[in-house]
Amino acid sequence: MTEQNNALPHDADSFNPAASSLAGHVDRTVMDELLSIRSSIDNIDATLVFLLAERFKATQKVGVLKATHKLPAGDPGREAAQIARLRRLAEDAHLDPAFAEKFLNFIISEVIRHHEAIAEDHQISSQQA
Numbered sequence: 001m002t003e004q005n006n007a008l009p010h011d012a013d014s015f016n017p018a019a020s021s022l023a024g025h026v027d028r029t030v031m032d033e034l035l036s037i038r039s040s041i042d043n044i045d046a047t048l049v050f051l052l053a054e055r056f057k058a059t060q061k062v063g064v065l066k067a068t069h070k071l072p073a074g075d076p077g078r079e080a081a082q083i084a085r086l087r088r089l090a091e092d093a094h095l096d097p098a099f100a101e102k103f104l105n106f107i108i109s110e111v112i113r114h115h116e117a118i119a120e121d122h123q124i125s126s127q128q129a
């Protein structure tokens, strides 16, 4: 039987960290430095995917709770507080606060879309019951 590391994403084996349109066009030492920095970027990107997956698991539970109790999908008061907080954190971390706000709004709008779908499914199944 082949050994499998289930902690790794399925496509981890097929990912080539050295893939680049610059290969063969750049000095070897520059390419080595670029690849070394990119290995950190790859770790950060993997972490972002895991973090987002966990966040969506949590927001999915909120969606079910809201659908069960017929609460609205969006909560503008909560969103305003989160955005103000993240803008402050971004400033402290030297990240563009406008980017942090745009990024959070992008995620929230996807969450609200999920919540609307959960509410619709919930309504359909409670009508059928």
Ligand SMILES: C=C(O[C@@H]1C=C(C(=O)O)C=C[C@H]1O)C(=O)O
Pocket (backbone or CB within 6 Å): 059, 062, 073, 074, 075, 076, 078, 079, 082, 107, 108, 111, 112
């Ligand atoms: C997750 C929730 O639902 C929506 C999505 C939010 C989010 O992704 O952070 C915040 C507020 C709501 O508009 C919630 O109400 O907590």
